[in-house]
Each structure stands twice: as C-alpha cells, then as structure tokens.
Amino acid sequence: MGLWRALSGAHAIKPLFINTPSATARFVTCAILSFLLISIDHANDHLASIRSALSVVVYPVQVLVNAPVEAAASVAGSMKSRQALLDENERLRQENLLLSSKSQRFLALERENARLRELLDSSVVFDQQVIAADVLAIETTPSSRQIVVDKGSNQGVYVGQPLLDAYGVIGQVAAVGPFSSTALLITDPRHALPVLINRNGLRAIAVGGDQSNELNLSFISTNADIKTGDLVVTSGLGRRFPAGYPVGRVKDVTLEPGDPFATVSVEPSARVGHTREVLLVGPRPPVLDDERVSSLAP
C-alpha cells in the first residue's frame, strides 16, 4: 500500500489504467519482430552490422566487469617483493635467450624453405600480422564456449581471424565490434577445424566435443594409423587457420566393432578454458623478396 501512496501522492494525475490493448499489440509486434530476427540470424550473418553497433553499447559493461580483475592483477603486481621480481626477470632473460637462439635456427630454416618452395614454384605465407589481446573476464552464457577479447575492428580484427595462445590454437573470431570481439572456441560443438596428425600427415576434421575440454576427430576409419599421444596440428586446408600450429594430443582412440569410424578424442594443447592473453593472427599477402628475408636474419 505504501508504494501506491507514494505513487499517487507524488503527482496528482496518473493514468489509473494502462491502455492494455496497446500493450498487447506492442507485444505481438515485438514477438513477430523477434522471430523474424531469430530466423534471419539463424540462417545467415546479415545481422552482423547490427550486432556490431549494439556491442558498442555493451562494451562499457564488459570493461566495468573486467575492471576488478585487472585491478587485482595490478595490485598483485605492485605487491610483489623485489626478490620475486628479480627471480622472474632472471627466468625471463633465460627464456628469452633460449627462444632467440631457437629463432635464429628458425630464420635459417625459413630461408631454406623459401628457396625450396621457389624451386617448386609454390608460394607460402611467412610473416603474419599478430595482434595481442586480453580476454575480458566476462561470462557469456552458462557453459558457453565463447570468449570476449578487448580488440575490435578498430585494431584490424576481422571475422574468421584465428586465435592462438602460447600453446596452440584457441578458436576464431565470430563477431566483431569496434572495440571488442567475440570468439568461438575450438571446443564448441559448432566449431570444426581442419587438422592433420603430425606424425604421418593423416588429415582429419576436429570438431568440438560434448565435454568442455575435448575435441573429436570426425571420420577416422577404424584401420587408420592413429595412437594415443599423437600430436594434432592445423593443416591449413580451408584457408582460415595457418598451417602447422598445434591443436592438441590424441587422448583416446576407441574402436567399436561394427562401427565404420573410430572415436578419437583430442585434448587441446592451448589452455582453452582459462587463458588471459591471446594472439590474433592475420594473414599478410606473401612478400618473398630476398632482401626482406635477409634483413630479418641476425
């Protein structure tokens, strides 16, 4: 009753009855509009621009939610002791040394590979544009396999761009806004990824599994040469993911008698569920002049 008194007391005239037929008409209009949107959005991606425009409105919320996580990380960083920082610095220096010595070898191999490929008259994309992005600590839908990253079309992110972390492939960008974008993880059942077994080059398609941290290889015949522990890498077929990035290791091979295909489950190498930093890898048109390659060499 108190509420009613407050409502009627504050202002003298208030409509006692809302025009109900108009509310019904509005609801019916909204329902029709919704189902129209749902069917269009389900069938194709004509609505990407609407989604992108609306994501600008949602972006402040995403940043706001992420802020405490960011703050906690920065507080933890400033509270670290001097000794811990020195240790970390030392460890990173060693790691850097190791990686740069590896990359020296890599550059030599890359040059050799380019020469050989030129002999074979096939082109290859070497250098790739990489954008580092932070994963925003955002819940999308319960048990959903999507992440939101803090880079968008303003930074050159595009739909279909592959996402990697330090250990392997994570997913690909599904929707782009000006400041943020949503990526579908490789473990989502909607996602399929052309792969090959590194050991013998057997091609397959890795589809997201029912469990959250699992992929399944489709259409592997029962007599295929595949073992537990085999490394699975991207094959580059389908032209969306660059070739040769690790996807995962074969966890389990099950052969059902009478079943034409084996059930092969793969554990992703990337820390798909709990990564904070990702790399967005974009192809660049192949530039294969010798000058550039040699300028990269140490």
Add this chain to the structure above:
Amino acid sequence: MDKPNRLWVIVLSFGVAFTLTAVPLPAWALAWRPAWIAMVLVYWCLALPERVGVLSGWAIGLLLDVLHGSILGQHAFGLAFVAYVSLQYHQRVRVYPLLQQAVFVGTVTLAYLLMMLWIYNLLGSVRYGLSYLFGALTTALLWPWIYVVLRDIRRRARVA
C-alpha cells in the same frame, strides 16, 4: 519540484543489472545466477508502467543478446514477454505482500527461462539441462530485497 523525469536512474539500474549478469561466477554457482535484468524490468513495469513497457523490454533484450552472444531476438522476445505479463498484472501485483510478489516474479522468470532454454536447445548446439532453470528460484528469493532497494532508490531520486 524539479522535473520528475530522471531517466538516468532507470538506465543506471539496468546498467548495474547488466554488470551483475556478466560478472564471472564459480562453476557451481553459474546455474544459480538470478535473472537480474528480468527482475529490474519487472520492478519498473510494476512501478512505472507508463514509462517502462514491452518496447523497452524488447530493446534491453536485444542488448542482452549481444552480451550473451546468443541469437539476436532470443532474449528480446523473452524480456518483451516478461514486460508484457508484468504490465498485464501490475495493478494486482503491486499491492501483493512481498512474498506473494516473489512467487509471481519467480513464475514469470521460470516461464522466461524455459522459453530461452527451448530456443537454445532448438537452434544452438550446446545442450542445456534443466539446471538452466535454477535461476528462477534465486530470482524469487532475491525479489523482496531487490524490490525494497529499488523502491527506496526510486523514492529518493523521485523518479516518476
């Protein structure tokens, strides 16, 4: 008295609801996350039915679709439905005692979540179990508190 418009209070309350919807929770609590946005929408539909209604519900639902990354139109339809039912019953519900209101809100939220579950399982590929509906219970339990908080805010800010 100043102009009793104060649209920003309503917008801010929805902003807070969006934030609470996006806050990460531990895995066991995920299914129990209350439908914050539906709750705030029901409140404004009961308190100011001439200002917040079906169209506002629909627009907010569209934003929620973008936040969730779900099919555009899914939550828009659900929240338009929530707003519609609240508008239809607002004169009765706002004189109910809080407990009875909570039952009303819980039922509306259950219907809303059930519709979302159907659309997810029909069109999406990730299957959600019935645990998706647990949110309706926490929504009903939290309603009296939300109601009192929002009512005090509305009175103090003189939103009308």
